[in-house]
Amino acid sequence: MLVKVHSAALYGIEAFPVTVEVNVDRGVGYHLVGLPDKAVTESNFRISAALDNSGYKIPGKKIIINLAPADLRKEGSAYDLPIAVGILAASEQIKAPRLDDYLILGELSLDGSLQPVKGALPIALKAKEEGYKGLIIPRANRNEAAIVDGLDVYGASHISEVITFLQEGKGLEPHRLDLERLFYDNLDRLEYDFAEVRGQETVKRALEIAAAGGHNVLMIGPPGSGKTMLAKRLPGILPPMTLEEALETTKIHSVAGVLKSEHGIITRRPFRSPHHTISDVALVGGGSYPQPGEISLAHNGVLFLDELPEFKRSVLEVLRQPLEDRQVTISRAKFTVTYPASFMLVASMNPSPSGYFNDPNSPLRSTPAEMQRYLSKISGPLLDRIDIHIEVEPVPFEKLSDSRPGESSATIRERVIKAREIQTRRFKEHPRVHYNAQMSSKLIRRYCAIDGSSMQLLKNAMEKLNLSARAYDRILKVARTIADLEGSEHIRSPHIAEAIQYRSLDRANWFG
Numbered sequence: 378m379l380v381k382v383h384s385a386a387l388y389g390i391e392a393f394p395v396t397v398e399v400n401v402d403r404g405v406g407y408h409l410v411g412l413p414d415k416a417v418t419e420s421n422f423r424i425s426a427a428l429d430n431s432g433y434k435i436p437g438k439k440i441i442i443n444l445a446p447a448d449l450r451k452e453g454s455a456y457d458l459p460i461a462v463g464i465l466a467a468s469e470q471i472k473a474p475r476l477d478d479y480l481i482l483g484e485l486s487l488d489g490s491l492q493p494v495k496g497a498l499p500i501a502l503k504a505k506e507e508g509y510k511g512l513i514i515p516r517a518n519r520n521e522a523a524i525v526d527g528l529d530v531y532g533a534s535h536i537s538e539v540i541t542f543l544q545e546g547k548g549l550e551p552h553r554l555d556l557e558r559l560f561y562d563n564l565d566r567l568e569y570d571f572a573e574v575r576g577q578e579t580v581k582r583a584l585e586i587a588a589a590g591g592h593n594v595l596m597i598g599p600p601g602s603g604k605t606m607l608a609k610r611l612p613g614i615l616p617p618m619t620l621e622e623a624l625e626t627t628k629i630h631s632v633a634g635v636l637k638s639e640h641g642i643i644t645r646r647p648f649r650s651p652h653h654t655i656s657d658v659a660l661v662g663g664g665s666y667p668q669p670g671e672i673s674l675a676h677n678g679v680l681f682l683d684e685l686p687e688f689k690r691s692v693l694e695v696l697r698q699p700l701e702d703r704q705v706t707i708s709r710a711k712f713t714v715t716y717p718a719s720f721m722l723v724a725s726m727n728p729s730p731s732g733y734f735n736d737p738n739s740p741l742r743s744t745p746a747e748m749q750r751y752l753s754k755i756s757g758p759l760l761d762r763i764d765i766h767i768e769v770e771p772v773p774f775e776k777l778s779d780s781r782p783g784e785s786s787a788t789i790r791e792r793v794i795k796a797r798e799i800q801t802r803r804f805k806e807h808p809r810v811h812y813n814a815q816m817s818s819k820l821i822r823r824y825c826a827i828d829g830s831s832m833q834l835l836k837n838a839m840e841k842l843n844l845s846a847r848a849y850d851r852i853l854k855v856a857r858t859i860a861d862l863e864g865s866e867h868i869r870s871p872h873i874a875e876a877i878q879y880r881s882l883d884r885a886n887w888f889g
Contacts, residue, residue, distance in 0.1 A: 397460055473543040501524070515533065560644055593724075663707045680723070682725070825856070
């Protein structure tokens with residue numbers, strides 16, 4: 378007897394339908410075809426034990442299972458449940474008249490309980506698109522799948538619950554989730570607050586400008602000056618995520634299997650901080666079976682690279698294309714996968730190998746040659762994509778001991794949101810540009826025009842400070858953001874003057 382069970386597979390961050398065809402006939406043997414990977418081919422052992430421990434059995438007949446379409450590779454353990462249900466139905470151990478109404482997936486434990494799977498959200502979206510009445514998944518995945526409106530999501534803990542439901546329509550109830558209430562209730566909860574930071578007003582100002590214009594930031598300072606502490610608080614001053622951004626970010630985390638939100642949806646902007654020993658594949662994504670990398674997991678949030686010169690040069694160089702295109706494309710011989718990667722890059726570094734910069738009280742000093750060698754680990758093309766360089770000085774004791782709270786992240790965020798609203802109106806005719814950091818040279822000439830006094834100031838600064846040519850456009854973009862924060866339609870000389878100070882590494886002989 379032939380039975381078809383509907384399931385799904387992942388391709389990038391999207392899902393596509395897979396039909397599990399099970400045929401039980403006279404003879405002996407168990408044959409699984411349709412380009413399964415190792416995890417799928419091992420499913421017969423899990424299924425056999427799970428059925429035995431649930432009061433059923435694998436029939437002693439010839440079983441042929443095809444995962445269609447047969448020319449696309451299937452991976453993972455999510456096919457355990459649909460294969461098991463298909464075997465029971467094809468061997469007439471159960472009757473499942475409503476089998477065509479549901480899309481089914483789940484990993485089986487040996488006792489028949491269901492384990493969570495990757496990609497429940499994109500699979501739920503595909504189930505709705507394909508017109509299925511409902512989705513049957515492990516109970517642990519029900520929150521993220523229930524985000525999809527208009528689809529009945531049934532979370533099961535054991536295969537026996539699924540069998541009872543398919544035969545009698547009882548035992549499982551659709552899981553309901555008030556997405557809008559859940560999303561907006563958790564939108565403004567901040568894990569870290571700038572009010573907790575003592576001193577560092579200049580750096581806070583630089584990070585506010587970076588958040589307002591979407592600019593990438595490099596912080597340079599000795600150990601213990603607060604670079605990591607400040608970076609962790611940056612997501613809290615970025616504009617709140619829209620529901621569309623939250624769904625897209627949740628899809629990526631769901632596919633990668635790292636979704637930790639108990640509510641099933643990510644409501645706060647991601648903050649990813651990989652260790653400097655990370656490989657280029659782990660950073661941008663890929664592998665034999667491509668998975669999203671850290672830059673995609675940071676989509677719509679912040680990617681923080683601590684101790685930037687300690688990263689392998691090959692790892693840093695692969696960032697160049699995603700920083701420009703806001704997505705990463707992974708190509709293999711038989712397929713190409715594209716993952717979104719629109720993130721703010723925040724990096725930190727010591728100014729020298731010893732960690733201390735021109736500090737007469739430090740027991741460790743580095744020569745100018747050593748400092749130059751250290752800084753040269755960061756390539757010019759990568760620095761080209763970082764708009765703001767800011768020096769972070771150690772906080773004096775007087776400020777550390779000050780008990781008065783600083784300005785809160787909520788207050789700073791209000792100013793950032795107003796500046797972003799100005800940019801939204803400015804770039805409404807340019808669908809691929811959302812904030813100042815994304816401006817091309819053509820848009821800079823259009824929206825960053827400056828008067829004669831500002832131009833003279835910029836000229837003098839570039840000549841006296843020996844700023845490089847790459848600094849010119851960056852200064853204008855940052856000055857445009859500073860003007861937006863003040864609600865100024867035109868860029869003034871004070872805006873240019875402030876923007877100039879955020880180009881530390883462009884100054885000749887900055888290292889001494």
